[in-house]
Amino acid sequence: MKQSFVFSGSGGQGIMSAGIMLAHAAIDMGKHATFLPEYGPEQRGGSAKCTVIISDDEIISPLTKKCDNLVVLNSIAYNKFADTVKEGGRLIANSSLIPTDISRDGIKSIAVPVDNIALEVGSLKVANVVIIGVLIGATGVVSKEVFVKSLEEKFKAKKPEILEMNMKALEKGIAFGKA
Amino acid sequence: MEKRFMKGCEAIAEAAVRGGCRFFAGYPITPQNEIPEYLSWRLPEVGGSFVQGESEVASINMVYGAAATGTRALTSSSGPGISLKAEGISYLASAQLPAVIVNISRGGPGLGSIQPAQSDYLQATKALGHGGFRTMVFAPATLQEAVDLTYNAWEYAERDRNPVLILMDGCLGAIMEEVELPEMKELTYKNTESWDISKRNGREESHMITPILPEAMLEKLNAYKGMTYKMWEKNDVKVEEYLLDDAEYVVVAYGIAARVAKEAINTLREEGCKVGMIRPITLYPFPKASLDKLDYTAVKGIIDIEMTIPAQMRDDIELQVKGRCPVYEYGRSGGILLDDEGVYEAISAIVKGGNQ
Numbered sequence: 001m002k003q004s005f006v007f008s009g010s011g012g013q014g015i016m017s018a019g020i021m022l023a024h025a026a027i028d029m030g031k032h033a034t035f036l037p038e039y040g041p042e043q044r045g046g047s048a049k050c051t052v053i054i055s056d057d058e059i060i061s062p063l064t065k066k067c068d069n070l071v072v073l074n075s076i077a078y079n080k081f082a083d084t085v086k087e088g089g090r091l092i093a094n095s096s097l098i099p100t101d102i103s104r105d106g107i108k109s110i111a112v113p114v115d116n117i118a119l120e121v122g123s124l125k126v127a128n129v130v131i132i133g134v135l136i137g138a139t140g141v142v143s144k145e146v147f148v149k150s151l152e153e154k155f156k157a158k159k160p161e162i163l164e165m166n167m168k169a170l171e172k173g174i175a176f177g178k179a
Numbered sequence: 180m181e182k183r184f185m186k187g188c189e190a191i192a193e194a195a196v197r198g199g200c201r202f203f204a205g206y207p208i209t210p211q212n213e214i215p216e217y218l219s220w221r222l223p224e225v226g227g228s229f230v231q232g233e234s235e236v237a238s239i240n241m242v243y244g245a246a247a248t249g250t251r252a253l254t255s256s257s258g259p260g261i262s263l264k265a266e267g268i269s270y271l272a273s274a275q276l277p278a279v280i281v282n283i284s285r286g287g288p289g290l291g292s293i294q295p296a297q298s299d300y301l302q303a304t305k306a307l308g309h310g311g312f313r314t315m316v317f318a319p320a321t322l323q324e325a326v327d328l329t330y331n332a333w334e335y336a337e338r339d340r341n342p343v344l345i346l347m348d349g350c351l352g353a354i355m356e357e358v359e360l361p362e363m364k365e366l367t368y369k370n371t372e373s374w375d376i377s378k379r380n381g382r383e384e385s386h387m388i389t390p391i392l393p394e395a396m397l398e399k400l401n402a403y404k405g406m407t408y409k410m411w412e413k414n415d416v417k418v419e420e421y422l423l424d425d426a427e428y429v430v431v432a433y434g435i436a437a438r439v440a441k442e443a444i445n446t447l448r449e450e451g452c453k454v455g456m457i458r459p460i461t462l463y464p465f466p467k468a469s470l471d472k473l474d475y476t477a478v479k480g481i482i483d484i485e486m487t488i489p490a491q492m493r494d495d496i497e498l499q500v501k502g503r504c505p506v507y508e509y510g511r512s513g514g515i516l517l518d519d520e521g522v523y524e525a526i527s528a529i530v531k532g533g534n535q
Contacts, residue, residue, distance in 0.1 A: 020355065027184050027357060035355040038516075041209070041293055061442035062354055063435070065518035 002055035009073030014128030019050035025142040026054040034062040126169035133173020188213035191329045198330040199251040201227035204241035209293040210349035211283035214255040239267030246276040247387040249375030255281035269308030273389040277336030283352035286514040294514025295349030300491035304463040316462040318433040322356040411464040418466035419458040426455030432484040443523040470499035488512035
C-alpha cells in the first residue's frame with residue numbers, strides 16, 4: 001500500500017521536521033519512504049511544504065499533486081492546497097489559525113486546534129508532534145510505539161521535561177485523530 | 180552495506196568521499212548548498228580539503244590545481260554557477276585532467292528560479308564549455324543510483340583523463356530516500372603518473388599549463404578526444420529499457436522525469452495500454468541504439484518527457500527516430516514540478532487519442 005502525505009504552512013511551523021519525523025518512523029517500521037521539501041528563498045517565514053510518500057513497496061515517483069492526507073497549518077496553505085486531497089482522503093487543518101468551515105464532499109475533514117493544544121502542553125514548538133499524533137490516530141500509517149521510540153531517541157540528551165511535553169502533544173493528537 | 184535515510188545532496192557528497200574525493204572547492208548556490216555544507220566537515224575527517232572559493236571561477240580553477248596533483252577533486256553548482264565554471268571546465272578538458280563536476284539543476288535561463296528543473300540538458304551534453312569538447316554525463320533517477328554513479332565517477336574521469344559531469348535536478352538534490360552506502364575506497368594513486376605533477380621528480384617541468392598549442396598538436400588532441408568519445412559510445416552507454424517488447428508508445432525520460440513517467444506507465448499498463456520507456460542514464464554518450472533498434476512497424480509514437488519547456492533531449496531522440504514515427508513532448512518548467520497526475524494525463528491523451 002502506498003500513501004501520500006503533504007504538510008504545508010509557513011516557515012517555522014515545523015513543517016519540514018514533521019515530514020522527516022514521519023518518514024523516519026515509517027523506515028523504522030521497515031517501510032519505504034521519500035521526503036521532498038519545497039520552500040522559497042526566504043530565510044524566515046515564507047511558505048513551506050513537504051511531501052512524504054510511504055509505501056510497502058519501493059517508491060517509483062515521489063511527485064504527486066493529489067495526496068491522500070493533507071495537513072495545512074495556516075490559511076494561506078489551506079487556500080492553496082485544500083482542493084488537492086484525493087477522493088476519500090483526509091484534510092487536517094489547524095483550526096487555531098484557520099477559523100473557516102473546512103468540510104468538503106468526498107473527503108474526511110478533521111479540524112484540530114493544533115496551536116492551542118501545543119501551547120496547552122507547553123510550547124508551540126510541539127505543534128508538529130500534535131500533527132503526527134493526529135496522523136497516527138487517523139491513519140495508523142506508523143505505530144505509536146515506533147514513533148515514541150524515535151522521540152525518546154531524539155530527546156534523550158535533553159531535559160526530561162521536553163520529552164514529556166512531546167509525549168503529551170502526541171497523545172492529544174492521537175485522541176483527535178481517532179475521534 | 181550501510182543503509183541511511185539521506186538527502187540527495189548529502190548522499191552524493193558522502194558517495195564522493197567514499198569514492199576517493201579528497202578536495203572540494205565551490206561557491207554557494209541553491210539548490211546544491213548541502214553538498215559543500217556536508218563536505219566542509221566531512222572532508223577534513225578523512226584528511227581531505229574543503230575550500231569555499233571566492234567565486235565559481237576561482238573554485239573550478241582550484242579543482243584544476245588539485246586534479247593536477249593526482250587528487251580526486253570535485254566541484255558542484257547549479258545552472259548559473261556551472262555557466263561561470265564553463266571556462267575552467269574547458270581548460271580541464273584541454274589539460275586532460277580528471278575531475279568530477281555536479282550540477283544540481285534549477286529553472287533557467289539567467290538566474291531563473293531556485294526551484295528544480297531539468298533545464299541544463301543541452302549545456303551538459305553539447306557544450307559544457309567552449310572549444311568543442313565532451314564529457315560523460317551521468318543522470319541518476321534515484322538516490323541509490325546517484326550514490327553508485329558518483330562513487331565510480333573518478334574511475335571514468337581518470338581512465339579518460341577528462342572531466343565527468345553528474346546532472347541531477349533540484350528535486351533529487353533535496354529529496355530524502357534510503358540509500359546503501361558503499362565501502363570507503365582504498366586509494367592507491369597508482370595510475371596518476373601521466374598527469375600528477377607531484378610525481379615528476381627530477382623533471383624540470385612540474386607544471387600543468389594549457390598554452391596556445393601548435394596547430395598540428397591541437398588537431399591531434401582534438402582527434403584523440405574524438406576517438407575517446409567514440410569509445411564511450413561503444414562501451415559506456417548506460418540505459419534502462421522498460422517494457423519495450425510489445426510497446427506501441429515509448430516514453431524517453433531521464434532523472435526525476437523518468438520516475439514520474441514510470442509511475443504513469445505502470446497505471447497505463449494496468450489499463451491495457453502498451454507503453455514502455457527508454458531511460459538514458461548516460462545522457463552523453465546518448466543511448467542511440469536503444470532508440471534506433473525499436474521496431475517502428477509496431478511503435479506508433481515516441482514521447483519525450485522532461486521537466487523543462489521546450490524539451491531539450493528531443494533533437495537527440497529525433498536523430499535516432501529518423502522520421503519513422505511521430506515524436507511528442509510534454510513538460511513543466513520554470514521550477515514547476517512534474518507530477519503523477521499531469522504526466523499520466525499527457526501520456527494518456529497521446530496514447531488513447533493520438534493527441535499532441
